[in-house]
Amino acid sequence: MEEKSDKLLILDLDETLIHATENKLDISEDFLFDKYFVYKRPFLDKFLSDISRHFTIGIWSSADDNYVTEIVKSIKPDNVELEVIWGRSRCSVRRDYDLDNYYFEKRLHKLKNRGFRLEQIIIVDDTPAKSKSNYGNAIYIREFSGEATDEELKHLHDYLLTLKTVVNVREIEKRGWRSDKEAS
Numbered sequence: 001m002e003e004k005s006d007k008l009l010i011l012d013l014d015e016t017l018i019h020a021t022e023n024k025l026d027i028s029e030d031f032l033f034d035k036y037f038v039y040k041r042p043f044l045d046k047f048l049s050d051i052s053r054h055f056t057i058g059i060w061s062s063a064d065d066n067y068v069t070e071i072v073k074s075i076k077p078d079n080v081e082l083e084v085i086w087g088r089s090r091c092s093v094r095r096d097y098d099l100d101n102y103y104f105e106k107r108l109h110k111l112k113n114r115g116f117r118l119e120q121i122i123i124v125d126d127t128p129a130k131s132k133s134n135y136g137n138a139i140y141i142r143e144f145s146g147e148a149t150d151e152e153l154k155h156l157h158d159y160l161l162t163l164k165t166v167v168n169v170r171e172i173e174k175r176g177w178r179s180d181k182e183a184s
């Protein structure tokens with residue numbers, strides 16, 4: 001059996017793995033939660049099953065903790081284990097002085113006591129501000145709003161495999177990660 005990476009892969013939830021909206025879209029929802037129609041990003045089940053064979057994975061969202069727990073229950077394949085399922089209570093409230101508002105930030109050093117150094121943590125998010133202080137660890141993914149033709153998770157899977165054995169993920173330039181996929 002192929003050996004698992006020593007990396008921890010942290011995935012955002014809203015607009016990264018799912019799209020939840022109070023306004024029903026033209027396509028049928030995957031499930032309902034509270035007042036939300038929830039749409040899974042295409043390839044989500046396969047992505048989670050496949051990538052968890054290579055990485056330790058966790059979910060960290062800035063949405064409220066109960067929402068995160070319940071949504072994760074509905075999207076997690078049975079064979080997938082999650083190291084963390086974290087919500088807003090694990091985020092740090094930061095002030096954006098330019099825009100004069102507040103936002104929730106995911107500070108990856110909080111994962112140290114799970115046995116992972118910053119060099120071993122990859123975070124995937126559609127909102128750069130939420131992992132601002134750890135930009136070297138971040139892969140930014142296109143926002144998902146329910147598009148049935150979206151292939152981002154397929155491409156992300158292939159790209160992540162290239163990071164599986166690197167020593168320090170922070171030393172890898174990740175900004176152009178999708179560039180070779182644009183044509184396909």
Ligand SMILES: [Mg+2]
Binds near residue numbers: 014126
């Ligand atoms: Mg998001």
